[in-house]
Amino acid sequence: MTYPAGFRYTKTHEWVAVEGKLGKVGLTNYAQTQLGDITFVELPQVGKELKQGQIFGVVESVKAASDSYTPAGGRVTAVNSRLESEPDLINRDPHGEGWIFELELRDPAELATLMDVTAYTRFAAEAEEGAKG
Numbered sequence: 001m002t003y004p005a006g007f008r009y010t011k012t013h014e015w016v017a018v019e020g021k022l023g024k025v026g027l028t029n030y031a032q033t034q035l036g037d038i039t040f041v042e043l044p045q046v047g048k049e050l051k052q053g054q055i056f057g058v059v060e061s062v063k064a065a066s067d068s069y070t071p072a073g074g075r076v077t078a079v080n081s082r083l084e085s086e087p088d089l090i091n092r093d094p095h096g097e098g099w100i101f102e103l104e105l106r107d108p109a110e111l112a113t114l115m116d117v118t119a120y121t122r123f124a125a126e127a128e129e130g131a132k133g
Contacts, residue, residue, distance in 0.1 A: 022077065047076060056069065
């Protein structure tokens, strides 16, 4: 699997794509593959302040329910309301149409604590190997 090069990634398999002071957040392809068919996504409230690493919601699938964490702190400015009726958008297009929410970044320096595409690709491959073995 190839992951988008301009994104930053967490060890809990979320991504953030930054444009100016805004960050769009979603789950990685690795995360959606591990979860299986996604049946429900809890979206954060617009206007909510989130801290880096804070739980923003739950993603439920046929296999499990999983907490999801904010990659960087900020104020939620938009949510992907399509996920309310089409939660499987995350399965179909995890790095595109399956984004979960957008936030105005409080401290862009927090992004330096996240993995770039090279580090995350290696991290996901190691996690996959560990899951097999």
